[in-house]
Amino acid sequence: MNLTSPESLIFWTSLIFIVFFLLMRKLAWKPxxxxxxxxxxxxxNALLSAENAKKDMQNLKADNEKLLAEARAERDIMIKEAREIKEKMISDAKSEAQMQGEKMIEQAKASIASEKNAAIADLKNQVGALSIEIAEKVLKGELANKEAQTKLVETMLGDAKLN
Structure with a gap:
């Protein structure tokens, strides 16, 4: 067999290939x-970890949204309570102001009535004093003459006996 012939070339190439294949299978294929x-x-594993991380992120996002919703609900409740407290304070202040106003009006009415009564009493005293003064002047004028004086005394005595 000649080494340069095509058959021998095929033979040797095939043999080298088979040996190479067996060596590769034995030594390199398994590694x-x-x-x-x-x-x-x-x-x-990396894909599974990524999927788990994605699920964890979704859970965290859901938890964050839940916490945010709870915080908003709490905020709304606090705002509502603050408004109710404000309305109650305004209402209480109005009621208190109205009561104070009514109390002041009643005190003013009582003060006016007291001053009115005092003025009426003062006016009566002045009218009484004026009446006495007028009566004195009239009596002085009538009692200036002796005859009118005697007549007045007799009239008064007559009236006194009748009562």
Whole structure:
């Protein structure tokens, strides 16, 4: 067999290929498949971790939205309570002011009535004093003459006996 002939070339090429294939299978194939399998497992683990992280993020987002909704509800309740307290304070202040106003009006009415009564009493005293003064002057004028004086005394005595 000649080494340069095409048949021998095919034979030697095939033999080298088979030997190379067996050596590769025995020495390199398992480590390569192991590395590929390891890489595949690490990729799957990374995908699983990413999926878990995505679920955790969704759960955190849902929790955050829930907390935000609760905070808004609490804020709304606090605002409502503050408004109610404000309205109550305004209402109480109005009631208090109205009561104070009515009390002041009653005091003013009582003061006016007291002053009116005092003025009426003063007026009666002045009218009484004026009446006495007028009566004195009239009596002095009538009693200035002796005859009118005697007649007045007799009239008064007559009236006194009748009563």
């Amino acid at each position: 390569i498949l192991g590395a590929v399998k390891s890489r595949e497992d690490s990729i799957n």
